[in-house]
Amino acid sequence: MIIQFKAPIQMDIVTGLQQKLAALPAQVFVIKNHLAAMGVKSFDFTTAEAAAIDSVSFDDPSYTLGSRQFQPEDTIIGLPHSIIGGDHFTMMAGPCSVESEEHVKRMAKVAKEGGATILRGGAFKPRTSPYSFQGLGEDGLRFLREAADENDMDMITEVMDDTHVQMVADYTDIFQIGARNMQNFSLLKEVGKTDVAVGLKRGMSATIDDLLNAAEYIASEGNQNIFLIERGIRTFDNKYTRNTFDLGAIPVLRKLTHYPIIADPSHAVGEWDLVTPMANAAVAAGAQGEIVEIHDDPEHALSDGPQALKPKTYLEMCREVYAIRKVMDSFKEVSHVNS
Amino acid sequence: MIIQFKAPIQMDIVTGLQQKLAALPAQVFVIKNHLAAMGVKSFDFTTAEAAAIDSVSFDDPSYTLGSRQFQPEDTIIGLPHSIIGGDHFTMMAGPCSVESEEHVKRMAKVAKEGGATILRGGAFKPRTSPYSFQGLGEDGLRFLREAADENDMDMITEVMDDTHVQMVADYTDIFQIGARNMQNFSLLKEVGKTDVAVGLKRGMSATIDDLLNAAEYIASEGNQNIFLIERGIRTFDNKYTRNTFDLGAIPVLRKLTHYPIIADPSHAVGEWDLVTPMANAAVAAGAQGEIVEIHDDPEHALSDGPQALKPKTYLEMCREVYAIRKVMDSFKEVSHVNS
Amino acid sequence: MIIQFKAPIQMDIVTGLQQKLAALPAQVFVIKNHLAAMGVKSFDFTTAEAAAIDSVSFDDPSYTLGSRQFQPEDTIIGLPHSIIGGDHFTMMAGPCSVESEEHVKRMAKVAKEGGATILRGGAFKPRTSPYSFQGLGEDGLRFLREAADENDMDMITEVMDDTHVQMVADYTDIFQIGARNMQNFSLLKEVGKTDVAVGLKRGMSATIDDLLNAAEYIASEGNQNIFLIERGIRTFDNKYTRNTFDLGAIPVLRKLTHYPIIADPSHAVGEWDLVTPMANAAVAAGAQGEIVEIHDDPEHALSDGPQALKPKTYLEMCREVYAIRKVMDSFKEVSHVNS
């Protein structure tokens, strides 16, 4: 059940309702003038309560807090150097792995030159094989933080382990939850207990509902600074692309949820020469930002070299993406009526 | 084996080689200054032959005629009112089914107003159930032809049956081969024997190689007026979209083949309000045209109403698509070097 | 709408109803004591009609004729040397392609020795590439017919082209419709107009409903001698198996439809050493027969060599399959109540 209260909100009514609902028992969330009571499918209101209420709906989806029914307006995430969501467009770039202090600082300059305000880089790497490079660990975090600070950028990095959450939080502006951990519910709850922004990647076989329910694990712990990342799904067709980039998910998600939707063309296709066309497609489809991998020597990258853009290619990609975004801005009024 | 001859071509050498290769036996095709001998993986050339040859390669893919190795330059299909391929961008629009003479003529005017030069409409409909509307048959073809002619447009319509090929050819400028018939090899061979242009739709579970091999069935019969249509593939995720629009296939196909690549956002997503974002994404990804479904009364359409754009929505989509295309044109120089 | 009439059937009532329903207009089928009127979702019966009717249901699926609602008892297909369906178990075996008169006759003896009563073999082959071996054509049909006759077997062979239906019918006991043609509706209608049995293979990305609707195209033309073949679907996992054998479809189909369900482990996995375990699994899952490929020299087979069983391996497979079938027979009473 989602209740929208009339303005001005009568706090005694809200508090009374919260107590009654909690006693059912139901989990209850109050955010601004909305109250959500999970799993409640009918309720008898008193006359006084009814008078304070603007609207009630019982058909909220299981991802209540993330739904447009609960919060119609876009979530906007403010960071020291970036804004994510709403009408803002946010570029995130950097190497797949933090490889050395010197390298990540060089890549940060390139990222910034292209217009990125958020620096990406992995210090803990989720590799298919235990014998592959696993990342520099806390050293990597420190190098990434310094590289970001030197360029007045925010940073995003993956956290893979709930015991690392506090340590990673000491360095990062944004936690990235990787595709393989999208349904690592312990980890989701742990980052949900912080107030650090979270970029949640869609799992390789996650439906759109699965993704929104995973986000709900974070939100229901109190952290609503969430954005979602489409990065390709696993299908039968993987000879020429690593995954199938599900761009249709972008307008679908923008309709269902208020969280910002970011596109990751690098992982979606896995081949550098397909990244620019897919980055272009993503912004044209309505993505509110992109996260791309860059490297000045992809042949010797410690991970995911084939998909990394070299600096000049990255800068060209940025030019194209921004030019398309400018066109999209000029058509901003989306009509939800077929006429 | 693909041979590229030096200019000027020595025709006696070519003819001699053709005979030798045909005697192996191998299927041999000569187009312009290229010769393809299917399945030939080694060959001893005489000194005279070697002197006439510019280059030879033995690693051609199974879809030899459609490959960039065989023909590096784009295929351009010229029709009375349209050009498909190369740097041209072609809009195709119309109702899913031809429903009546009056209706298709009204829709043709709308299509034309949006900039479409090709009118689409089904007279023979491939429906999942035998009890669904199966199309108006030859009457539908006639109505569509008249509607196209009245608006100085070309027409495209599906042919489902090899016994209909000649009859449909009497009306249409372009055969459409539907996704369900992509590997109906009898039908492919039959349209391959005509010189009518063919729009070949990718099957729901067809890999990119499957699609190119299907096109090869048409080309190897002599008809190279082919374009390919990406229309979504079947994946695990189909709650909010009918199929998963594989936009990554667009730049991949443009790299592998010289045939024009057209996008069908309507069938890919199946919901009208996702068609414009996906049409935008397709042009940004490098599609050389789009084919979309329109209807002025989708609720009462005889097929696929939910995905049909009403006139105003269609015209708005066209504006957005052309604006993005204009941006893409300004970035036309594609670099194939990561730098 | 499905009507079940009381016994004895009052033919005047049935005929009257048929006429009224046909005038709606609706397609009407009467088989034994059942009447199906496609798409009819409500109807006012006269008192006399109501008195003649045992039960009426309006929730029939789109594949009405194939549904258990329309015909609760199993379809049994009788052929000169075989019975397919019900409690019978039918083995079909033979080479992928008919390669020569001598070879197919040798393979027929092997097939028979293993207990097969139906000889398989392709004379028209649906190959991904137009340059692959396309089959011996009508010669192949004749060789297969002779090989079957010499061993008192029935024969099954693929028909790919609606213009070939009559010619193939002159030779075969059973048409096979291949996976790539499962939704070639022209072909389905054409075989539906004959009274030759049809083995319909599930398409690579066909849902169970798609398969049943495809069968309905055949049945609605008058031919109910249909059996369905599960042969694997296309998924993300195809490194070690060609397709994913969807054995869960076997008990699902047996519940939904009265048509016999046959398993094709050869195409499902594509590797000979996986065929026996999968043939075993299929019979344990409730398949009413199997169709497998055999060859005495797979390395030189003209198609699909890697999946062909050599004679001794095939005979061992048969022993295992029959032993499991015997166990299954002893547990024949299936309960549809969880208790």
Add this chain to the structure above:
Amino acid sequence: MIIQFKAPIQMDIVTGLQQKLAALPAQVFVIKNHLAAMGVKSFDFTTAEAAAIDSVSFDDPSYTLGSRQFQPEDTIIGLPHSIIGGDHFTMMAGPCSVESEEHVKRMAKVAKEGGATILRGGAFKPRTSPYSFQGLGEDGLRFLREAADENDMDMITEVMDDTHVQMVADYTDIFQIGARNMQNFSLLKEVGKTDVAVGLKRGMSATIDDLLNAAEYIASEGNQNIFLIERGIRTFDNKYTRNTFDLGAIPVLRKLTHYPIIADPSHAVGEWDLVTPMANAAVAAGAQGEIVEIHDDPEHALSDGPQALKPKTYLEMCREVYAIRKVMDSFKEVSHVNS
């Protein structure tokens, strides 16, 4: 690189080699008479070393420790009341969730009656939505332990959180790693540091190689008491079954790895009336055991009720599975030559 030493092993040679390889640096594992050096693709042996070596191979897969190349003979896991692997067949059964002390004890008796020697039950539940029942936690572990002990059974239960590993180890004989956590590498490493047996479930979109690489994360930490569970993959076809049960993976895995392969028909199909046919199919395909869910009141189960077998249905399933297993035993000699 995998080295197999001659018997008797010369330990000084082995130790010397270990040191040289570790200095490359490479991860080195010595188990019995095998040495694996990860990522080493060439090596110059001294004459003395060469003399001590029986064979060397450099084409080991990335899941070296789990491969048949490294360990040809089956892994056998011995537990107080059960043996898993080799020619043994192991039944595991119990409720999806531990719901109460009384209930799990009642279900344990039923499981035991059917021949199960391992009791399953979830105390920590990985639910798609955070608002669904999340399990009884440590109370659940205690109830499950007591129920297992009272019936002389071993127990298996899911661990979802690396911080819980020690606590869960205090109760359980086997850790279950769920499908959603198959690539939660932190968790895999943590259970790899214990000597508790691990049942690793295949992820919904995990390839066979992904599964074997995930197992390698456990093995490379020192714990080789691993068995793998096939539980269905996510495909386009999910109307009648929750997942697609990939039974072909069973013989493939048995060929590639020495770890025992167990089938989970309950989660694979998600509908009780399909569980018995799929359990039958799994044993016929070569599964070395099954894990199934039972409940005496599925309508009121706290999770996954629709797939739970009621006691009588479960006992009937066991009878069928054992009867097929008996047949399989009589055919035990698997030939790896097509003849």
